[in-house]
Amino acid sequence: MNQPRTIVLLHAHPDDEAIFTSATTRWYREQGHRVVLITATNGRLGYDPQGRPGPVAGHDSSATVTARLGELTTSCRLLDISEFHFLGYDDSGMQGWPENTEPQSFVSQDLTGVAEEIAAICRAVAADVIITYDEFGYYGHPDHIKCNQAARAAVALVPSVSRLAYVVTPKSLFRTFVPVAEARGAVFPAWIKVKSLGWSDEDVNVDLDLSAYAAIKQDSIRAHATQIDNADIMNMDPEFFRLLFGHEFYVDAWRRDGLEVATTDLLEGIA
Numbered sequence: 001m002n003q004p005r006t007i008v009l010l011h012a013h014p015d016d017e018a019i020f021t022s023a024t025t026r027w028y029r030e031q032g033h034r035v036v037l038i039t040a041t042n043g044r045l046g047y048d049p050q051g052r053p054g055p056v057a058g059h060d061s062s063a064t065v066t067a068r069l070g071e072l073t074t075s076c077r078l079l080d081i082s083e084f085h086f087l088g089y090d091d092s093g094m095q096g097w098p099e100n101t102e103p104q105s106f107v108s109q110d111l112t113g114v115a116e117e118i119a120a121i122c123r124a125v126a127a128d129v130i131i132t133y134d135e136f137g138y139y140g141h142p143d144h145i146k147c148n149q150a151a152r153a154a155v156a157l158v159p160s161v162s163r164l165a166y167v168v169t170p171k172s173l174f175r176t177f178v179p180v181a182e183a184r185g186a187v188f189p190a191w192i193k194v195k196s197l198g199w200s201d202e203d204v205n206v207d208l209d210l211s212a213y214a215a216i217k218q219d220s221i222r223a224h225a226t227q228i229d230n231a232d233i234m235n236m237d238p239e240f241f242r243l244l245f246g247h248e249f250y251v252d253a254w255r256r257d258g259l260e261v262a263t264t265d266l267l268e269g270i271a
């Protein structure tokens with residue numbers, strides 16, 4: 001085995017670790033690397049256990065938080081996450097929601113303080129690589145964007161970090177597969193339908209074929225059972241799910257060595 005490395009995943013909500021980086025997690029864990037998950041918010045504005053979306057009238061945010069933490073624990077177990085840190089900020093909701101400005105919301109927090117909090121975890125685990133969302137927060141969620149900003153600030157504070165990578169999806173995948181899946185009756189959550197979603201294929205520099213981990217990825221998404229906007233993905237035929245979600249893609253956002261060499265692996269070239 002190569003020298004064991006430590007990858008830190010910085011995610012905004014319970015279920016993002018499943019949707020975005022679960023196959024990557026299992027793959028690196030099976031190679032003996034350490035994968036540390038930081039989840040920034042409590043996901044209070046997700047669907048509550050009665051299936052009410054946040055924050056409609058009657059939505060039970062405290063039951064939502066409890067349910068989602070339980071689901072996250074199950075997901076971490078399935079993915080064999082080495083270590084889990086829960087920052088506990090309030091889910092800020094989508095852009096423009098009044099919850100954005102509440103004092104406990106993640107986006108209301110001072111960026112320097114959040115970056116230092118994340119950096120302290122990264123220093124404690126001697127992080128080699130940090131993975132988070134791109135500057136657009138993958139699909140524009142303010143909490144994802146805050147993770148991006150905090151991660152960019154944190155890498156400067158942690159000497160062990162060699163690489164910051166963003167989890168992305170090439171535009172061609174959306175163009176090709178979403179219409180095919182919809183023709184087969186799949187209904188995707190609204191964020192998958194955002195028109196500007198995805199990166200130009202030529203800019204995506206790490207393409208991990210993780211088809212062998214598609215089943216575990218689908219299981220981890222299913223672990224977040226209250227989040228029913230993902231129901232079609234949870235219930236998708238496993239073979240079709242593998243075709244759609246069998247790869248996880250990354251772009252290099254920053255490398256300490258400054259090199260711009262194409263790599264096929266997130267750990268390649270780390271001194």
Ligand SMILES: [Zn+2]
Nearest residue numbers: 012013016141
């Ligand atoms: Zn999220």
